Amino acid sequence: MNKHEALVEKQKDSICNTYGRYPVNVTKAKGSRLWDLDGREYIDLLSGISVANVGHCRDDLADLMAEQARKLVMVSNLFYQEEQVECAEKLLATCGADKVFFCNSGAEANEAAIKLARRYMRTIKERDAYEIITLEGSFHGRTLATLTATGQTGPIKDGYSPLPEGFSYAPAGDIEAMTAMVSDKTAAIMIEIVQGEGGIKPLAHDYVEALAKLVKEKDILLIVDEVQSGLCRTGKWWAHQHYGITPDIFTSAKALANGLPMGAMLATDEVAKGFTPGSHATTFGGGALVSKVSSKVLDIMTDEKLADRAAELGDFFIKEALKIKDKHPGKIVSVRGLGLMLGIELGFDGNEIFAKLRDEGFILNLTKGKILRLLPALTIDRADLVSFLNTLDKAFTDMD
Ligand SMILES: Cc1ncc(COP(=O)(O)O)c(C=O)c1O
Structure with missing residues (x-):
């Protein structure tokens, strides 16, 4: 049993069963990065569901x-x-x-x-x-x-x-x-x-x-x-x-x-x-x-003018995500949002691609079974958003 499995087992004995958790544990965070007990690094595009807006553990x-x-x-x-x-x-x-x-x-x-x-x-x-x-x-x-x-x-x-x-x-x-x-x-x-x-x-x-x-x-x-x-x-x-x-x-x-x-x-x-x-x-x-x-x-x-930063990065993200929408017809129904409150509605059940993105090291949320929801820190590097978009693009290509 690895550290993650041991933690899952222990939780069953101690915590009320109210959450459908991701198969991920988090032991450390900094800025827009999370690490698990085995030292695996993730890019955090969720920031505790819009909580760590100025980045983790500053x-x-x-x-x-x-x-x-x-x-x-x-x-x-x-x-x-x-x-x-x-x-x-x-x-x-x-x-x-x-x-x-x-x-x-x-x-x-x-x-x-x-x-x-x-x-x-x-x-x-x-x-x-x-x-x-x-x-x-x-x-x-x-x-x-x-x-x-x-x-x-x-x-x-x-x-x-x-x-x-x-x-x-x-x-x-x-x-x-x-x-x-x-x-x-x-x-x-x-x-x-x-x-x-x-x-x-x-x-x-x-x-x-x-x-x-x-x-x-x-x-x-x-x-x-x-x-x-x-x-x-x-x-x-x-x-x-x-x-x-x-x-x-x-x-x-x-x-x-x-x-x-x-x-x-x-x-x-x-x-x-x-x-x-x-x-x-x-x-x-x-x-x-x-x-x-x-x-x-x-x-x-x-x-840090984070409102302006959110507006600018959000516009950039939506523009780039729309290019991916055009490139892979039928995969994306719509890209929407305001600033860095972002949703990508998929044209199919999103559970598999959501798990794949996580396996590739991206933490985000899937809502209504088909909407990829991103609420990254407002301090996130543009490069992290680009890296996510490239991974999404590749995942669609692999599906084609
Ligand atoms: C719009 C909105 N209102 C209220 C809540 C409830 O907040 P809390 O979980 O802190 O009670 C949430 C939580 O996700 C929310 O998104």
Whole structure:
């Protein structure tokens, strides 16, 4: 039994069986490289599913973590902490929101968004509006409320009933259907600007503009889930900035502290009035260590102009992938994405080629069985993307 097989056996005895894992273990990471227990090197095109946006295990972040770990890690939200305020100020400077609630994950950020929307409607607007309309195919998390908000069926929902009331799902892109679903019970419309788990699907500009108009007309809220698409991933700080809209609430997590668990819900001053002391809380949210790291991550993103880099590299990747599409008719249905949030939809079951790419040393994701999903670090070398594209091209040639 090699080291990998021994680890797989041991996990069976100790870890809940919730994940279909890749046949890969990871023991070390640096930049856009991963290594396994046997010393095999991989090019990481997934970065922990859009988490290590500034690259794995950077010396500047490691030094900062060590320093802060000796000063203050966390004391709870019963205390004022300058690290938390500094991080909030930096985050707010990237967007049109006015207030932040820090938490620990994407699901928790979305849970906070749903709670705030309902509470704002009840306590500030004095309306019994609680329903949240989300989009079919969306993914918003795994807590009871956020899995209910998720516009998908299957194992994510099976066996968990009764699910919370007050969620409904509209077909993405259909403004008439959405308009017909809004009622006096509607508190908010909640969207991913680019559906991630749903297969890298950016929403059309006119649809998002129409949604922004609709929420104004109906005096309801627009919540944007930027857990995967935020933090320079799509070529701007936030994907919604491509569309010229200011959501009432939006959420972030994943890359916020580049791998330390951190989430945030951001809201306008008006909507943030819906929360008052005691109405929402979390023990770890915005602790000094994660906040310090997050502030530095935001600085790195600014200093290294990572939004521009994501836009430029993403355009390059899509252009090159389209050439491969033309070269191998029928293999690729579409290449899509925004910045370095990239999807290549295959015209056939993708499991075999996905395994082959992994065997060749590339870590990425396969979603919906046929969409190769890439979320590389925004610091990735162009040469690594070229190397992936050449390997994909060769894999198609071998298939022909
Ligand atoms: C768009 C979106 N929302 C929410 C989540 C849930 O985030 P977390 O796994 O941190 O709870 C994810 C995770 O993949 C996501 O992609």
